[in-house]
Amino acid sequence: xxxxxxxxxxxxxxxxxxxxxxxxxxxxxxxxxxxxxxxxxxxxxxxxxxxxxxxxxxxxxxxxxxxxxxxxxxxxxxxxxxxxxxxxxxxxxxxxxxxxxxxxxxxxxxxxxxxxxxxxxxxxxxxxxxxxxxxxxxxxxxxxxxxxxxxxxxxxxxxxxxxxxxxxxxxxxxxxxxxxxxxxxxxxxxxxxxxxxxxxxxxxxxxxxxxxxxxxxxxxxxxxxxxxxxxxxxxxxxxxxxxxxxxxxxxxxxxxxxxxxxxxxxxxxxxxxxxxxxxxxxxxxxxxxxxxxxxxxxxxxxxxxxxxxxxxxxxxxxxxxxxxxxxxxxxxxxxxxxxxxxxxxxxxxxxxxxxxxxxxxxxxxxxxxxxxxxxxxxxxxxxxxxxxxxxxxxxxxxxxxxxxxx
Numbered sequence: 001x002x003x004x005x006x007x008x009x010x011x012x013x014x015x016x017x018x019x020x021x022x023x024x025x026x027x028x029x030x031x032x033x034x035x036x037x038x039x040x041x042x043x044x045x046x047x048x049x050x051x052x053x054x055x056x057x058x059x060x061x062x063x064x065x066x067x068x069x070x071x072x073x074x075x076x077x078x079x080x081x082x083x084x085x086x087x088x089x090x091x092x093x094x095x096x097x098x099x100x101x102x103x104x105x106x107x108x109x110x111x112x113x114x115x116x117x118x119x120x121x122x123x124x125x126x127x128x129x130x131x132x133x134x135x136x137x138x139x140x141x142x143x144x145x146x147x148x149x150x151x152x153x154x155x156x157x158x159x160x161x162x163x164x165x166x167x168x169x170x171x172x173x174x175x176x177x178x179x180x181x182x183x184x185x186x187x188x189x190x191x192x193x194x195x196x197x198x199x200x201x202x203x204x205x206x207x208x209x210x211x212x213x214x215x216x217x218x219x220x221x222x223x224x225x226x227x228x229x230x231x232x233x234x235x236x237x238x239x240x241x242x243x244x245x246x247x248x249x250x251x252x253x254x255x256x257x258x259x260x261x262x263x264x265x266x267x268x269x270x271x272x273x274x275x276x277x278x279x280x281x282x283x284x285x286x287x288x289x290x291x292x293x294x295x296x297x298x299x300x301x302x303x304x305x306x307x308x309x310x311x312x313x314x315x316x317x318x319x320x321x322x323x324x325x326x327x328x329x330x331x332x333x334x335x336x337x338x339x340x341x342x343x344x345x346x347x348x349x350x351x352x353x354x355x356x357x358x359x360x361x362x363x364x365x366x367x368x369x370x371x372x373x374x375x376x377x378x379x380x381x382x383x384x385x386x387x388x389x390x391x392x393x394x395x396x397x398x399x400x401x402x403x404x405x406x
Contacts, residue, residue, distance in 0.1 A: 003185075007129065008137055010181030012144035014074065014122040017081060017175050018115045019148035021050045022231065022354060023260075024156035024167055026238045027253050031164045036097045036104075040365075044235065044358040049105045051355030053112035055348045061116045062124070062344025070125040071186050077117025078179040084110030085171030092165025111171070119145065120347030124339045125186070127331040138331060139271010139324045149260040157253030208342070212333055216342070218386040220349040222285070223326045225382045226319050227353030229292075229375045232361035233259075233312060236371055245305060258309055259316035266320025274328050281325045282390060288321030289383040296376035303368055 087107030159167040295315035
């Protein structure tokens with residue numbers, strides 16, 4: 001049990017490293033924007049230039065991990081995170097704002113390449129190592145993910161009380177601890193004993209994906225859209241809290257504890273409850289989507305700060321049902337030798353959601369209603385598509401519920 005707990009802890013640090021990449025910066029984006037004299041779009045790029053490179057490279061990371069092992073690729077990825085973080089931190093010492101911004105984006109791109117080998121490979125590694133407790137450990141990973149999002153804004157706000165660029169020096173510290181733990185405690189697990197060429201591997205994966213596309217694509221979309229809404233709303237909240245309600249510094253970071261804390265708690269509960277069967281996964285996915293769409297519909301009508309914070313907290317809590325369910329479904333859908341690519345492609349959708357959220361929400365922030373109408377419509381469309389693709393299971397579930405009521 002002690003060994004399993006250590007494995008879970010050090011693998012769980014990988015989502016923490018990844019989440020620091022964006023969540024820690026959200027409360028200090030307005031400060032960076034003022035210090036470097038950036039436009040709103042350029043401020044959004046600070047987040048997106050971390051996530052876009054990660055989204056692009058993740059499928060290749062999956063192939064490499066299937067061929068040469070998760071452990072090696074994870075360790076190399078952490079080294080890239082450390083390098084990119086140091087470049088970002090040192091960019092704040094450059095006198096020229098434009099040069100500082102360019103160096104900052106360069107560091108963010110390198111960080112993004114490194115982040116591609118963190119959370120997606122952590123999920124694949126859990127699939128390799130754990131069998132009986134896989135759903136539970138995947139739920140714990142989402143808890144680490146959510147807890148990181150809770151802690152990161154506070155850490156960012158505290159680190160930036162003196163200078164905004166000090167926040168970037170927290171990355172190397174976390175990445176070094178993770179690197180040491182992974183190297184010491186995570187075993188060398190053989191992944192993909194048949195070492196295919198890239199061409200043969202691609203053909204094999206295409207066949208697998210074609211066979212399971214009706215199951216996987218709705219899950220990918222649902223996970224990506226959840227991250228899109230999450231980071232878009234966090235970006236919106238960061239500017240709204242500071243510019244409209246004049247909440248800044250440490251207390252601004254504390255405000256993010258409510259929605260992100262709710263997601264963490266629900267993720268933990270979901271992870272403990274989940275079993276790798278589709279009926280249970282569909283029930284929790286259904287519940288999470290209904291709650292989240294409902295919250296955004298209410299927010300179209302009511303805009304007071306207290307109601308805003310309450311319903312965003314409820315919406316983020318709903319993601320605690322959705323994301324662990326998707327994680328378990330995706331990681332359990334294929335064999336060990338194929339898991340790296342399939343899970344990494346899921347990671348691509350999540351990273352694309354993270355990358356696009358701040359940039360797209362920046363364009364919606366001019367009108368209060370639009371910032372809630374569009375996410376509600378997108379979430380509803382994604383949910384309906386998921387239900388359509390899984391209509392047999394949902395009809396069976398509804399019939400069972402009706403029989404239970406009788």
